[in-house]
Amino acid sequence: MELPPFTRKVNPEVPRLGVSTCHFVKMAATLREKQAAALRRMLNFNAPITKASSNEPQWKILVYDRFGQDIISPLLTVKELRDLGVTLHLNLHSDRDTIPDVPVIYFVMPTDDNVQRICRDFENQLYESYYLNFISAISRQKLEDIASASIQYSCVAQVSKIYDQYLNFISLEDDLFTLRHQDRDAISYYALNRGDVKDTEMEAIMDMIVDSLFSVFVTLGVVPIIRSARGNAAEMVAEKLDKKLRENVRDARNSLFTADSAPGQFSFQRPLLVLLDRNLDLATMLHHTWTYQALAHDVLDLKLNRVEIEESTNVQSPAGSPRPMKKKKSYDLNTNDKFWHIQKGSPFPTVAEAVQEELDAYRTQEDKVKSLKAAMGIEGEDDSAISMLSDNTAKLTSAVNSLPELLEKKRLIDMHTNIATALLEQVKTRKLDIYFECEEKLMSKSVQDKSLMELIADPEAGTPNDKVRLFTIALICGPHMSEAEIDQYCVALTEAGCDISPVQYVRRWKAYAKMTAAPSQYGGGGISSTGMFANLVSKGSQFVMEGVKNLVVKRHNLPATRIVDALMELKSYQDVEDYRYFDPKLLRADSSSVPRNKSPFQEAFVFVVGGGNYIEYQNLVDYAKSKSLTSPKKIWYGCSDLVNASLFLKQLGHLGKEI
């Protein structure tokens, strides 16, 4: 019942006097930075980076597999890899030539295929020395396999180091991480909720997720308190993660969570890990969105912070008539870009205005430089005014130095202009603003001004997918519809060319899940549309958004945010009353434990098993921002993979067909 005496010593929840304000001193080093730092250290042959080592270049070759590629590509550009001395980066399973006197750094998952390929590399004596880094811990058995291969091909001395890196996750933003990108079908919503999923497959998926979450917390060096709902996949994950963390903390010899692993960490309060299952809230996954980043994900398929846009330019073909040629351009959107960092959560009209402002600011700066050049041109021919030369030289030097900055700015503005234009095109053709408005009204239970049937029957508004999404959301959170009505809608949908198997699945899902709390979960929102876009058109902007409504979204909390809020503030909210509580630092796994924590949490990790998207992420970020004045909070969002609505709809379709 009560804690055995010696664990009281390590009870970190008792706040020390006078230091309750230093909660975030070191915790603020973001997950992304820590992962990048770990990668850099790995590329320095697992030695800490000093000034001396950065001056003398050491050349190396980087070999990765699919998972390593997904992890590295959002974090380190090729230029940064070059700066660290990596001359070649190759895929593990490609044909590689021998490069006899250069060391190689492997960054792979410890699967059988990869281990076999590494042993083949030993046999072919491809490189001078081998540094093996495994993304997650390698088993003893495979280690012995590598050992026997190295004995057999007599290269034991060349296998210099073997490390477990515990970096089995992809961090996309400072507070957003996912688990898989290229292999996402293995742990998708479909894989988890399939009718014919076997227990072994389920166990394997759970193990994968638990391993990744374990890596996240090892990289951060902190042991969280875990809470999850009962009776779903998230609960299984929570149990396994709790067990894994407990085993590791108890193992005094090998623990990865020793007190000195995070120097200077003053946070005396441990973060909260909330494990949610996707079945909690399907509507958010299908929702049409209005913020910049989420729109890019939904419409332009933002993958690992990268967007591809097709631009059609008119090319003069030899035959004479101009042919429109489609060229694909890809853009990187990452946190170094200040504009993106500020605007990624803003509604689309705000973004359009901001791009316009940036463009104007850039033009004035460009004009300044041009005028300086003109002045210089005149002065240079006048010998008597050479004394003015030094003054202008200084100005010119400063102008010249700011030229690269200006060019970079121009590139960013161009990129955002292109992306915003592409988004605007899609919004206009598919009338996404109307869908967004409708769905917001549905989710907040306010009165519709356009009936659902009208929208579905309208052939111009949106693709079939959009219509199915709208109807599914109506099914989930709208007013209750009778079976006959639903069938009517289904007929209309099929006439419009939609595939209604997702609808069938959602019907069954609704019947099974206890939807008593559903109607209240989405309430509290609202939408006010402020008519047409007069001021933007008058600014002479190139984003002529006539016909697109300027929708201002009133902030409301999605179900996930609601639950996180309740758990962090220790409110007694009917849904979270019987959430399970795990504390890996306790001695015994207490399955019927009562929450012992009496003070509200300041930091939380929200992880959704079965897929997540940017809408939920943005909602959590907004929630944290809104609370920043009263009680500052830091929230990280993670999901097993980031699915946009069309992909999720496909998965629901598969599930529906299996019924």
Next chain:
Amino acid sequence: MTCRDRSNEFLSAVKLLQSRQGNGVAPIRQRKDLRAKSEFNVIAKRIGKDLANTFAKLEKLTLLAKRKSLFDDKPVEIQELTYIIKQDINGLNKQIAQLQELSRAQRAQNGKHVQTHSNSVVVALQSKLASMSNEFKQVLEVRTENLKHQKERREQFSQAGASTNMPPTTMAGQTKSVLFEEENRQNGGDYAINMDGMDKTQYQNQLTLVDEQDSYIQNRADTMQNIESTIVELGSIFTQLAHMVQEQEEMVGRIDANVEDTQLNIEAAHSEILKYFQSVTSNRWLMIKIFGVLIVFFIIFVVFMA
């Protein structure tokens, strides 16, 4: 450390397995103990070491140049160090150019990956040299600024009076550099010597003082001229390097950039092949024609054999 070192475990596993094998299997391949390191890598390593040394020297120079005290200035040391570093940079530039030649010459016998590796090494060395030259140029500019400041402060402390002309040799220099013009502008009326009420001895002293100041000014002028010429040379090296880097610049920004393109292309090719396959298999005429030809040949064969 958020990672775990398994090398010891690996070594113990190796020992265990070796002891288990006993005197059984001989290793498949006898490995040469001394691997002949390729010439390219040896040279590259040497260049890398030289770069690191020059970096250290540059740091020392930076420290010296930043000092702003009026009297503790060590112009001789700074001059020497500047000269040495300039020679080093020139030498490194030549060495890297040679390395590039070597890598181009070896292109025929190298594999594709080895060639890419060599190119990347050359480019990386060039960019490191470029950044070092940049820093060197900045240090020289800082030094020039400090010299100017020192002169201003010296004017504040010294007495106003008749001016001394700049030694004519410096004016004869072709460099119409900015600094000289400024000197001219500022020196009109400076360094004058107060002649009122002075003894002859004092006058003599003043003359020697004038001479000393003269030589001091000469020194300063020389230094500045040196700095100017160094900056110009660096500029040329810089443009050369920039040209070389531009040649070899990589167009790929992220490591997964071309993968999707390749995948698309492969899928397109795959579908094309499938289409062709379809057309071929469903093409009855083609089959009949082939059969006809085969039968004709068969008959001819049989007739000739029989």
